[in-house]
Amino acid sequence: MAASPLRAVPPPPEALGDHALRNLAFIRKTMENASSFTAVPGRGGVAMGLTALVAAVLAESERGAPGADGARRWLIVWCVEAVVAILIGGAALWRKARASGLSPLAGASRKFALGLLPALLAGAALTVRGFQDAAGSTLPLLPAVWLLCYGIAVMSAGTHSVPAIPVMGIGFFALGLSALVLPPAFGNALLALGFGGLHIVFGVFIARRYGG
Amino acid sequence: MAAKRLSKAETATRPLRLESPLPPAKLDRLIHEQIRLGIVSALATQPTLTFGELKRILSTTDGNLSVHARKLEEAQYIACETVFDGKLPKTEFRLTSEGRAALSRYLDHMEALIRTARGARAPGS
Numbered sequence: 057m058a059a060s061p062l063r064a065v066p067p068p069p070e071a072l073g074d075h076a077l078r079n080l081a082f083i084r085k086t087m088e089n090a091s092s093f094t095a096v097p098g099r100g101g102v103a104m105g106l107t108a109l110v111a112a113v114l115a116e117s118e119r120g121a122p123g124a125d126g127a128r129r130w131l132i133v134w135c136v137e138a139v140v141a142i143l144i145g146g147a148a149l150w151r152k153a154r155a156s157g158l159s160p161l162a163g164a165s166r167k168f169a170l171g172l173l174p175a176l177l178a179g180a181a182l183t184v185r186g187f188q189d190a191a192g193s194t195l196p197l198l199p200a201v202w203l204l205c206y207g208i209a210v211m212s213a214g215t216h217s218v219p220a221i222p223v224m225g226i227g228f229f230a231l232g233l234s235a236l237v238l239p240p241a242f243g244n245a246l247l248a249l250g251f252g253g254l255h256i257v258f259g260v261f262i263a264r265r266y267g268g
Numbered sequence: 269m270a271a272k273r274l275s276k277a278e279t280a281t282r283p284l285r286l287e288s289p290l291p292p293a294k295l296d297r298l299i300h301e302q303i304r305l306g307i308v309s310a311l312a313t314q315p316t317l318t319f320g321e322l323k324r325i326l327s328t329t330d331g332n333l334s335v336h337a338r339k340l341e342e343a344q345y346i347a348c349e350t351v352f353d354g355k356l357p358k359t360e361f362r363l364t365s366e367g368r369a370a371l372s373r374y375l376d377h378m379e380a381l382i383r384t385a386r387g388a389r390a391p392g393s
Contacts, residue, residue: 072381072384073381073386075381076379077378077382079305080375080382083309086310086326087309089310089325090309090310090313090314090317
């Protein structure tokens, strides 16, 4: 007896509920991809820049104190500024994501924050080492360390964002390299230029171009 | 056991099976198509997006995006405007109030389908 030809078995029909779930997942993914254009808060960057300029002025005046005490006060001012900047940046990121109707813990916001984290943690660890250094010999290196680490953090996080962000990271990195080759007396000015100037300039650009 | 993940080709060819009666609202076929749904979804998160940005978000071709964007524009779901970045012309899209309402209705429809399907699957229902 001749064998009957094989017939392709049609796939089982897809449930409407599953189809709807897939559509909703597609909408959510598209919205998250689109949000990469605005996950970075422009106005938050400007606010961070303004507080950095205030910190730079305060730190410069504290550095005038005699001996190692002046250097330590300078370090404390910048550490307080770092905490303030993180709070401003985090709140602005959160606000912007919510305003776009997206979860701040998902999509572009999450990728951006996670991109920042490794280099920022490295910078924080080196700063703790600077605090522990009683002789204060590592303190002159801290402006370069902060600018380089922040530059790397922003470049890394910027791969998930608008092109302006990695460019800002390159700016911080260049200032960090300058801090390595210039005399330590320029450190505070370079920090003001980076954390103050670059944040304000790019913050205004992002707020105008991408909103928020 | 985990369900097998279906390929795009498989999901595209699989017929839909009704597990329970459809929710009363009529499905908006205009934004049911994936690229058009993507355009409307992306524009819902932004005041405006350029042609290039939409193309990047949706990973599609110029021709495909143009065709679907035109259909949405004809339905007045999106508005299109040519702006100048210096000397370079750029096409910018924004979602209209009609488009936003259509997306909202579509989301309601999908949620209703999921609720209905879950109700049908629940034991004793």
